[in-house]
Every structure is written in C-alpha cells, then in structure tokens.
C-alpha cells in the first residue's frame with residue numbers, strides 16, 4: 001500500500017506555512033536549518049535567491065535523514081530577496097536598516113525574487129526563480145517613521161511586508177503577489193504536481 005508522500009517545509013517562516021495552507025498543502029514536518037544568508041561578492045539577486053533556497057533544502061534534508069519517520073520525504077524551501085538594480089537589500093533586523101531600505105524604495109520600482117527548491121524523495125533537485133516587480137509611492141519622512149513604529153518590517157527582506165501596512169505603499173505590482181510574501185504559489189504547486197506530489201486541496205489520503 002502506498003500512502004501520501006511526506007513533505008518537509010524547510011522554513012521557519014510562518015508566512016510560507018500559511019501560503020502553503022492557502023493552497024491546501026500541509027507539510028508533515030517543519031525543519032528549519034540555520035544557514036549563512038550573506039550574499040557572495042558580486043552575487044546577483046536572482047543567484048542569491050536560488051542558492052539560498054537550495055542550501056536551505058539540502059540542509060533540511062540532511063537534518064531529516066536522522067529521522068526514520070521522514071525517510072523518503074519531499075523537501076521544499078524558498079528564499080526571498082529584494083533588490084534595486086544589482087543592489088541587494090538586507091533582511092531588516094535593525095530599525096535603521098529598515099529605514100534605509102524604505103528611503104531607497106520610496107518613489108521607485110524594485111524587484112522581489114523568490115527562489116524555490118524542491119528535493120524529491122529520490123534526491124533530484126527542482127528549482128524555480130520567480131520575479132515580481134513592485135513600485136512604491138514616494139514616502140514622506142513621517143510615513144517612514146510611522147511605518148517603522150509598526151515593527152512590521154522586522155525580519156522582512158527589504159524592510160517591509162506587503163501583506164500589512166506596506167500594502168498601502170504599492171502603486172503597481174507586476175507578477176505574483178504571494179511571491180512577494182515569500183512563496184510563489186502557482187509555481188510551487190506546479191513544481192510539486194510535476195513530481196506527482198498530490199496537490200489538490202482537500203486531498204484526504206487516497207481513494
């Protein structure tokens with residue numbers, strides 16, 4: 001008898017778990033590996049997003065290998081990078097970092113790129129890179145101060161979260177919205193479905 005294959009989400013991000021849930025997908029386990037997310041010298045934003053997604057997936061797979069219950073599981077990981085031109089914005093941990101990001105993003109367009117990596121039970125690597133272009137309105141000093149006070153920027157790439165107050169800064173968004181929040185759903189579901197992972201919402205364990 002073959003049951004539903006297991007899925008490990010290699011992430012500590014509550015957003016990614018919630019986005020997957022929106023697609024009717026519930027991971028069997030969350031395995032977040034602590035990896036070095038610093039960009040390499042001259043690394044392009046898209047290459048960074050792909051490399052970190054792959055590193056997270058591989059690290060989680062290595063950790064899960066110690067648990068027999070997770071043997072033969074799919075491993076899914078993602079990484080979201082915000083950039084202006086070739087300049088990669090930090091994942092804001094400090095208020096001043098977030099302030100600098102917002103001053104840079106004010107009144108112009110930027111890119112949000114998410115790398116998605118799926119490792120199949122046989123160990124094959126499947127990858128996607130999804131790009132969304134976002135344009136912010138011009139932000140006054142007062143707006144930036146008010147936004148910083150919200151704390152919503154903490155731990156977010158580019159120092160903002162589009163799913164919160166910063167949604168009011170968006171003049172234009174071209175591409176996938178869930179990609180900006182941290183996981184491009186259309187592409188992720190396609191990746192899983194392409195490897196025969198059962199992705200239909202409401203899947204209950206087989207006929």
Ligand SMILES: Cc1cn([C@H]2C[C@H](O)[C@@H](COP(=O)(O)OP(=O)(O)OP(=O)(O)O)O2)c(=O)[nH]c1=O
Nearest residue numbers: 011012013079080156157160161162180181182
């Ligand atoms: C731009 C933007 C980013 N983000 C988030 C998505 C990601 O969680 C985070 C970027 O950091 P990531 O390193 O991609 O993810 P993470 O550290 O939060 O989680 P993990 O590595 O464990 O999977 O920024 C938003 O929630 N909203 C936004 O609008």
